[in-house]
Ligand code: NDP
């Protein structure tokens with residue numbers, strides 16, 4: 001059995017080891033080395049040049065290396081008829097929860113200002129309210145968003161979530177659909193984006209959205225870079241409409257050396273690692289889904305091709 005592997009980051013040997021220890025006799029081909037394309041049974045990929053996956057005539061299933069599937073689903077020739085799974089994993093969810101809590105606390109406790117004060121050797125104490133008086137809003141209340149929302153609620157924050165469908169989660173206010181987006185934004189002081197990238201969420205983080213939040217609100221993006229209109233964020237920071245931002249994902253990754261975000265004092269940057277897939281956990285999932293496909297059974301974490309996430 002042969003599996004084609006393409007990662008967004010460079011750890012192919014680690015991935016090969018984890019996969020081969022779970023799937024006896026598996027040969028792992030590291031893209032672009034694929035050998036005879038007709039012999040490839042499965043693909044485990046984070047992204048792929050458009051058109052490429054359609055050139056493997058005997059694929060039986062495709063597995064996304066991440067929770068997000070936009071990097072492959074944007075391909076107009078994506079083989080939509082095949083089983084296609086994404087990562088849903090407690091370990092990935094836990095690490096995203098840690099990231100969101102860490103960044104929300106940084107925003108809540110205005111760490112950006114203290115970092116700037118430190119650079120100028122300034123000792124100014126600025127009053128911040130307790131978390132119980134701070135309103136956080138999460139865009140996207142799926143696996144990751146709902147878990148982060150619960151963790152923030154447990155810390156005392158007033159938390160609301162926005163999703164396509166209404167949620168019933170203890171202590172978390174639920175807003176849904178475009179009709180309720182403005183009301184959600186109007187009450188949100190710290191906004192966290194954990195939306196999947198789809199046509200409906202592309203460029204959603206723009207000047208119009210920022211203008212509906214309270215003046216001085218702040219913003220964290222761990223969804224996808226193409227959801228943010230970057231110049232609109234710079235303008236909102238300049239005008240004070242947005243006071244600080246933490247960004248993990250960017251329109252171009254790695255973020256280009258000459259990008260204005262690097263030098264901005266109120267933008268914190270992490271290199272798309274809010275929660276990275278753990279090869280061991282993903283290999284467990286892939287092995288289970290290979291067994292299921294070989295037995296003619298439905299796979300775990302099938303992507304909904306119509307919703308696009
Ligand atoms: P899920 O599919 O579990 O959840 C997605 C959520 O977004 C759902 O609540 C869904 O609503 C909501 N949603 C989707 N489209 C819309 C829309 N048009 N309007 C309103 N709400 C919408 O995804 P995950 O929580 O597992 O992952 C979310 C994203 O996080 C990934 O797609 C990926 O882009 C990003 N990610 C980033 C990582 C990083 O390191 N930066 C790591 C992992 C993921 P509903 O519940 O009604 O369907």
Ligand code: OXD
Nearest residue numbers: 066067068275276277
């Ligand atoms: C993911 C990611 O989607 O790492 O899992 O961005």
